[in-house]
Amino acid sequence: MSARNRWIMVGGFAWMVGCGTTTPENRPPAPAQPQPPASAAPAPAPPPASPAKATLFERLGGEPAVSAVVDAFLKNVATDKRINGRFINTDLARLRTLLIQFVSSATGAKVEYTGRNMQVTHAGLQIVDEEFDALVGDLVAALVKLNVPEAEKAELLGALGPLKAQVVSPPPVAETKHDPALAKQAEEIAAKLRAEGQGSLADVLETAVKARVRGQRTYAEQLFSAVEQQLPDGRLDTIALLFREGAPERITSALIQMPKDSAPQPKLAVGASDDEEKPQKPSRASLTGTLTADGGGGLLGVVTLDRVGGKSAARKPKKRIIEQRDRQFAPRLLAIPVGSTVVFPNFDPVYHNVFSVSPAKSFDLGIFKNGEAREVTFGKEGLIRLGCNLHSNMLAHVVVVASAHYVVTSPKGEFTFKNLPPGEYTARAWGENSSEPVSRTVTIHAGQNTWNVAVPRGSATSLGTDKFGVSRGDSGP
Ligand code: HEM
Numbered sequence: 147m148s149a150r151n152r153w154i155m156v157g158g159f160a161w162m163v164g165c166g167t168t169t170p171e172n173r174p175p176a177p178a179q180p181q182p183p184a185s186a187a188p189a190p191a192p193p194p195a196s197p198a199k200a201t202l203f204e205r206l207g208g209e210p211a212v213s214a215v216v217d218a219f220l221k222n223v224a225t226d227k228r229i230n231g232r233f234i235n236t237d238l239a240r241l242r243t244l245l246i247q248f249v250s251s252a253t254g255a256k257v258e259y260t261g262r263n264m265q266v267t268h269a270g271l272q273i274v275d276e277e278f279d280a281l282v283g284d285l286v287a288a289l290v291k292l293n294v295p296e297a298e299k300a301e302l303l304g305a306l307g308p309l310k311a312q313v314v315s316p317p318p319v320a321e322t323k324h325d326p327a328l329a330k331q332a333e334e335i336a337a338k339l340r341a342e343g344q345g346s347l348a349d350v351l352e353t354a355v356k357a358r359v360r361g362q363r364t365y366a367e368q369l370f371s372a373v374e375q376q377l378p379d380g381r382l383d384t385i386a387l388l389f390r391e392g393a394p395e396r397i398t399s400a401l402i403q404m405p406k407d408s409a410p411q412p413k414l415a416v417g418a419s420d421d422e423e424k425p426q427k428p429s430r431a432s433l434t435g436t437l438t439a440d441g442g443g444g445l446l447g448v449v450t451l452d453r454v455g456g457k458s459a460a461r462k463p464k465k466r467i468i469e470q471r472d473r474q475f476a477p478r479l480l481a482i483p484v485g486s487t488v489v490f491p492n493f494d495p496v497y498h499n500v501f502s503v504s505p506a507k508s509f510d511l512g513i514f515k516n517g518e519a520r521e522v523t524f525g526k527e528g529l530i531r532l533g534c535n536l537h538s539n540m541l542a543h544v545v546v547v548a549s550a551h552y553v554v555t556s557p558k559g560e561f562t563f564k565n566l567p568p569g570e571y572t573a574r575a576w577g578e579n580s581s582e583p584v585s586r587t588v589t590i591h592a593g594q595n596t597w598n599v600a601v602p603r604g605s606a607t608s609l610g611t612d613k614f615g616v617s618r619g620d621s622g623p
């Protein structure tokens with residue numbers, strides 16, 4: 147697939163993948179090993195070494211055979227209308243590599259799987275049994291076609307079957323509620339598209355309606371957006387509500403074209419009042435400290451200071467960037483003064499859908515391709531959690547501050563204010579994974595001061611909600 151984003155099925159479909167590093171949690175299941183019978187008696191002397199039994203990977207035929215199975219499987223999925231819409235926004239070559247690694251490792255090869263864990267990968271996709279069974283059917287057909295013997299076939303399916311619990315997560319029944327008249331209208335538009343010779347668009351729209359009726363709202367809206375991109379003439383406007391009701395305000399401002407060679411943004415945290423405006427007077431006082439989670443280590447977060455009873459000039463609004471690169475937001479924490487604007491460029495070969503359902507600023511940026519951006523102005527103080535509606539592993543925060551003094555911490559929680567007028571301040575601190583900010587009164591004396599603060603620990607594994615407010619569960623053990 148080219149480096150450009152495309153929504154229309156290419157050879158049936160294109161897969162969508164993410165990236166990540168291997169951790170103990172995202173490794174495929176270890177292949178089953180024969181277990182000795184349990185016994186309280188002393189262990190007998192080990193028998194003389196015998197040649198180790200060949201692994202399933204070896205019995206299948208090693209790397210060439212696993213690659214052939216994956217290729218035949220992907221070919222089947224590409225033409226399987228029950229599930230090929232799932233992979234419309236995908237880097238096929240990348241998924242192929244990850245699947246080969248995954249199957250090799252699960253069948254006993256010493257191969258590193260470099261993708262994300264099964265739970266995070268499939269969280270929020272709201273996959274139902276029917277889709278899981280369709281995918282397994284496509285795999286079985288591939289194994290049959292390649293004449294894989296019964297024993298090996300059963301063993302491979304047996305290794306993958308237990309992953310179902312991490313893959314299947316049907317939507318809540320309440321999400322199936324919809325206006326049947328709008329669904330009928332959408333089906334009629336699909337039939338018309340088919341009659342006009344636009345069969346592949348009709349397929350995607352029909353799949354969108356089916357997903358919507360099943361309550362898979364995020365998937366349905368993704369497919370609807372794909373069709374809408376191909377038909378920008380407004381003929382789908384009357385059915386948009388079927389897919390978008392209940393989503394945050396949609397931002398449809400003109401797309402901004404970004405320079406192709408835009409340098410990557412810092413990955414972690416950006417924003418400090420000290421760095422943004424040169425001090426008027428020499429420093430009279432400074433404050434250093436560490437932000438930690440209750441009973442735990444340092445946190446990436448934000449600390450703000452407001453003079454008690456005094457006046458401090460508010461900071462000027464800024465223009466900042468949070469990019470989508472390598473299927474992550476960068477930076478993942480941004481502190482900005484009220485009134486600032488953030489540009490959200492996409493530098494990935496796949497689409498993203500940036501959104502927030504936070505009360506301080508809820509919005510839906512829709513989808514846009516590599517090299518394009520939309521921007522948002524944050525007019526109200528508050529904490530905003532950002533997600534991507536297509537990739538549940540992507541998470542970032544914008545902290546909009548009305549305080550004259552603010553700073554982001556290092557990943558270890560360290561922070562410094564270099565130049566403060568001495569006096570009494572209300573200090574507030576919030577960290578990633580902290581359930582809520584804490585507020586304390588702090589007295590700053592002339593010279594150096596220290597303030598260490600612990601915030602309540604929140605859930606480190608929650609994947610938040612999709613843009614319809616439906617929980618995506620958590621990232622697993
Ligand atoms: C045992 C069954 C399954 C296994 C072993 C499996 C394995 C994988 C792997 C290794 C990846 C790449 C991970 C990554 O992007 O880092 C992936 C991605 C994906 N899988 Fe599955 N999968 C299974 C079932 C399913 C089913 C039933 C569906 C839906 C019909 C599905 C839909 C997807 C999608 C849409 C992606 C791309 C997700 C993204 O890029 O965010 N998978 N899967």
